[in-house]
Amino acid sequence: MVELQSFNKNEKPSWCPGCGNFAISLATKKSISELNIKPKDSVLVSGVGCFAKLPYWIKSYGFVGLHGRSLPVAQGTKLANKKLTVIAYGGDGDGYGEGGNHFIHACRRNVNITYLVHNNSVFGLTTGQYSPTSKQGKVSKSSPLGAKESPLNPIALAISSGAKFVARGYAGDINHLTGLIKKAIQFEGFAFIDILQYCPSFGHDIKYYNERVYRLEDNFHDSSNKILALQKAFEIEENKNDRLAIGVFYKSQ
Amino acid sequence: MESINIRVGGEAGQGIATVAKIISELVIQKGYSIFSSKEYMSQIKSGHNFHNIRISNQQVSADVNKINILVAINKESIIKHHQQVNEKGIVLYDSSINIDDIIPKQNVNYIPINVKEIENEIKGKNLNNIIYIGSIIKLFNIPLSELIEILENKFKNKPEIKSALIKAAELSYNNFNVLTEIKLPEIKEEKQLIKLFNGNEIIAKAAIDSGLTFHCQYPMTPVTGILHSLSREATKNDNLTVIQPEDEIAAINFALGASFAGARSMTASSGGGFALMTESISLAGMAEIPLVIIEGQRPGPATGSPTKTEQGDLNFVLNAGHGDFPRIIIAPGCIKEAYLETKRAFHLAEKYQLPVIILIDKHLAESIKSIKFSEKDYNFLKEELSIKRGIINETEIKQNQLNKNNLFKRYKFNSDSYLRSIPGNENGIFTCTGDDHDETGCITENPKCRLEGIERREKKLKQILEELDKPKLIGPENADLTVVSWGSNKGAILEAVENINNKTDSEQNKKINVLMVKNMFPFKIEEITKILNSSNKLVLIENNQSSQLNQLIKKETCIDIKDKILRFDGKTFTVDNVYDELIKRIN
Structure with a gap:
């Protein structure tokens, strides 16, 4: 058994108090330790953004590269040493904006890595501009009259790009998220989790998500069916109750 | 001839x-x-x-x-x-x-x-x-x-x-029964083992001989042949992974990720694709990741003339990437040099842990030449390439290389040697990063760490400079005219100069020698200055419009070569072109 503490570092994270990154960081450490993976055999790869500092504060190998480029680095690392457990991190700006092309092709390529996107629908580190997953009409410093673009649908994009493990997690439900990350790491192939994340400084607060989030597994969702998974993925655009499903949308058998 | x-x-x-x-x-x-x-x-x-x-x-x-x-x-x-x-x-x-x-x-x-x-x-x-x-x-x-x-x-x-x-x-x-006066010249030498290679194939061979295990490249003329050669090789070589990614940004980041994990890693492109890689070259400099990049020039700007040749990317390659960081740029002049310098690139990339760019052009990449391979060529840097990769294993890590939290000081300050650890190594945990960092790679905004980091990286250049070949004049000393050039012009220049120097007619007894600049960065300022200062008359030959080698020479040595022979119509120099131009200058 690998102790959770063995992933702890002395340095104190610089995230805002109450940031969702603390929860995602803890879920990562719990997942790896519960799967008995040692710090020396895990590699955490990120890009640029608040989320991207995560590898600095977990004791394991880390690679903090360029904005939007964690996926190519992580795939290269895994292909060079298949014994490693490689987790790539992205943000909604970093992974869906800057690195959108890499995301599509990583889904197609199916290299055995895990991809976790911290999705808080806002640019944090650059102080609050609208992001690729912000709702249309979102007012921000760079969209004073409201964002004109419709939001990107990461779950639908991943499924239609050929990803074989597609899930959504929530930073406010650490145990559920830990379960998802463990499944993603154990999945033999590219496993993607879009993680809803509150941002106390610029985005929605934890209350906003708590009111909307529900678990797919409580709703008899058949995650082996690609078409049903896609339908579920589009719920976010269609349903009037503004509900947000979390859990495994699609997993190829 | x-x-x-x-x-x-x-x-x-x-x-x-x-x-x-x-x-x-x-x-x-x-x-x-x-x-x-x-x-x-x-x-x-x-x-x-x-x-x-x-x-x-x-x-x-x-x-x-x-x-x-x-x-x-x-x-x-x-x-x-x-x-x-x-x-x-x-x-x-x-x-x-x-x-x-x-x-x-x-x-x-x-x-x-x-x-x-x-x-x-x-x-x-x-x-x-x-x-x-x-x-x-x-x-x-x-x-x-x-x-x-x-x-x-x-x-x-x-x-x-x-x-x-x-x-x-x-x-x-x-x-076919036509009688002609065309005859193959008589063979003087004994038959030898000669093989045909173009520049792309010889670079692929050099990479394989250097122990390449990972290549990632998006197709682009004129270096697509490297991707083809290595893809073929990967079908029979279990240690080699070749990936054709979605774009050049992915290509270089795949290669960096693989190198970080311990692979001997390479990517290749032409000017346009290389332009997309520049931010990541800066990352390789900051994070000190070994990487060999092949840049095969073709005429720009933009798409330019994709299948023609030019030497127009030197300025760009010298300056590619934001911020100050060390890099190595080598411009081989012929197929054999492309082999040796690619091997050297792999050696230097790992020894000093930085990006090394091999700058070639379409004329070198795609022209075929018969070459004799000697044991000496094959063994060039063989030992260095097999042992000294800068990778340290867990038993070699000493207490003074760990910080108080038992993290590996991958970016040790005040160090003359550059040791790295790769994932899987128990005592070697660190963060590979593009942020300003402390010795273990953890992010910091402490100005002392920034200054120590810069000093650690820039110090490499001095050490590298000592390790690079000394520039040498080819041909007679004290010649009447010295030709200065670089890259694939070498073949045409040397043959034209030899033809002139071997002329036996009485009125022409002037001699020419040649300086081919191969190490573009770091630049051998002292030696080049000495050579240029001691020459009687200088002429520059380049396959571009703005004489980019001359700009570099001027910047580094304050010597401006006024007499220039430039060609930039998408074609290379022939022996005749060079001969005619040089004859004018010595008569």
Whole structure:
């Protein structure tokens, strides 16, 4: 058994108090330790953004590269040493904006890595501009009259790009998220989790998500069916109750 | 230099590459040296393309203007090239082409070849290339059996195609009975093991010989051949992974991720794709990740002329990437140097842990040359490449390389050696990063760490400079004129200079020597300054419009070479171009 503490570092994270990154960081450490993976055999790869500092504060190998480029680095690392457990991190700006092309092709390529996107629908580190997953009409410093673009649908994009493990997690439900990350790491192939994340400084607060989030597994969702998974993925655009499903949308058998 | 120059012209898709390839293989078996370049258009079918094959009994490394044998597969090829055929030269053309409206050049023999007749006789199609080859080898007095042997080998698994080709070769060989004055020069040396390589193939070979385990490249002319060679190699080499990614940004980041994990890693592109990589080159500098990048220049800006040649990216490569960080840029001048310098690139990349760029151009990447491989070439840096990779294992890590939290000081300050750990190593945990960082790679905004980091990285340049080859003048000391140039111009310049220096007529006894600058960065300021200052008269030769090597020399040495021979029409210098220009300057 690998102790959770063995992933702890002395340095104190610089995230805002109450940031969702603390929860995602803890879920990562719990997942790896519960799967008995040692710090020396895990590699955490990120890009640029608040989320991207995560590898600095977990004791394991880390690679903090360029904005939007964690996926190519992580795939290269895994292909060079298949014994490693490689987790790539992205943000909604970093992974869906800057690195959108890499995301599509990583889904197609199916290299055995895990991809976790911290999705808080806002640019944090650059102080609050609208992001690729912000709702249309979102007012921000760079969209004073409201964002004109419709939001990107990461779950639908991943499924239609050929990803074989597609899930959504929530930073406010650490145990559920830990379960998802463990499944993603154990999945033999590219496993993607879009993680809803509150941002106390610029985005929605934890209350906003708590009111909307529900678990797919409580709703008899058949995650082996690609078409049903896609339908579920589009719920976010269609349903009037503004509900947000979390859990495994699609997993190829 | 005695040589025979064959030009094969036709449309893309008519098989002119096959003619060039088989003739080259036939003559190198006999001990000849060849140099073969090609000019083609950026399209797959039709358009006008041609290959030159220059055959000599001495080492040959450049193109010449004059043609001895023109193989014109279509009419356009006669019109475009027959004026370049020299006296007593010949034009072989398809007898179905009507040449009544072409004014023949004097003293050139236009020989129709009955392509259709032979094809009809053996009921075959698309045999024109082998039919021309049959005629040429008859003219060279090469036994038919040698051609048949090559065909037997090449088409082992395609018996029907093979038998049609052999029949066509026999018929054309036997039908060709024209007497010409064209003769291959006599072989002086013993037969040696000679192989044909173009620049792309030799770089792929050097990478494999250096222990390459990971290559990631998006296709782009003129270096796509590297991707092809290595993809083929990966099918039989379990240690090699080759990936064709979604774009060049992915290509370099895949390669960086693999290198971080311990792979010996490479990527390649031309100017446009390299431009996309620049942010990541800066990352490689900051995070100290070993990486070899091949940049094959073609004429820009933007898409430019994708299939032509130029040396217009030197300034860009020197400055690619934001911020101050060390890099190495080496510009080999010929196929053999491309082999040796690529090996050196892998060695230096890992020893100093930084990006190393091999700067070539289309003329070097895609021209074919016969080279003799010696044990010495093969063993070049072999030991360094197999042992000294800067990777430290867990038992080698000493207490003073760990911080108080038992993290590895991957970026140790005040250190002369650069040791790294790779994932999987128990005591070697660190963060590889593009942020300013402490010794373990953890992010920090402490200015002391920033300054220590900069000092650690910049110090590498001084050490590297001492390890690089000293620049040397080629040719006689105290010459009347010194030619300064770089890259693939080397072959044409050396042959032209040799021709001038060997001239025995009484009025011309002036001598020329040559400085080929190979190490673009770090730059050998002292040695180059000394050479330039001690020369009598300088002339610069470059394949670009703004004399980018001269800009570099001026910046580093304050010496401005005023006399410049520049070409930037998408073509390379021939021996004749250089000869004519230099003769003017010494008379």
